[in-house]
Amino acid sequence: MASKPKELLAELSHPGPHEVLRGNLSLVGLPGVVFTPQSGLSLPAIAFGHGWLQPPGRYRQLLHHLASWGIVAAAPATQLGPLPSHRLFAVDLLNTLDIVTGVRLGPNGISVDPERLGLAGHSTGGGSAVLAAAAEDAPKLKAVATIALAQTLPPASEAARKITVPGLHLAIEGDLVAPSVGHAEAVAKNWGGPVQLRTLPKSTHLGVTEGKHWSQMLLHGKPRRSTQRLVQALFTAYFLTHLTGTDKYRALLDADFKKATIDPLNAELATTH
Structure with a gap:
């Protein structure tokens, strides 16, 4: 019997069945971190x-x-300064995928399937993920997901026209840093493939982040556990669906619920894509 969306949301809000290893990307030439299941091949x-x-x-x-x-x-730890290059960060995201597909990870020789890759990001990192997905030298991607996407230079909204893989964009209602109308919605309207835009109420631009950081003096908002759990569940459902081919969590992705309402824009997009 198929699970209901609320049951799937509750299931994916909790950690999955795998023990997790943490690694350092700098050991293979790029500052950053990588998290992997304890074992597995062609992940x-x-x-x-x-x-x-x-x-x-x-x-x-x-x-x-x-x-x-x-x-x-x-996640690469580059372009962290106040004047980052979004274009170069997009290159770093693609290099990150090259690294995890090109080397065995962890003590158990974990491997990644180059046919099961995706991109994701928050704020300008979400915009850079869009730039990366639109790049001519991008690998064969399966999906892109963003949270509180912010426009970039060059514009992510223009790069979106070149992307044909599915996209999920979670916008924040009342986001003072990246208002959805000029950022996530603009990207979704131009998306070249299947796309879904959702709006999360009662959160802020930094809701998905964790812990304390000095940048909270400059940017509106603060970490919010309910936002983190919701993003974790939706991203997990989205990437399991599109990267592994399972239909188990599709009901959650198709469901409209108060915590993450599907934007009416999707009705228009369904007639044009």
């Missing part, structure tokens, strides 16, 4: 882009959560 993987001024450590629980569900999750 799915994502590269995650941090937000403006946010170190990858502020997303530790999200990356750990994905790994506990069998997804290798790596």
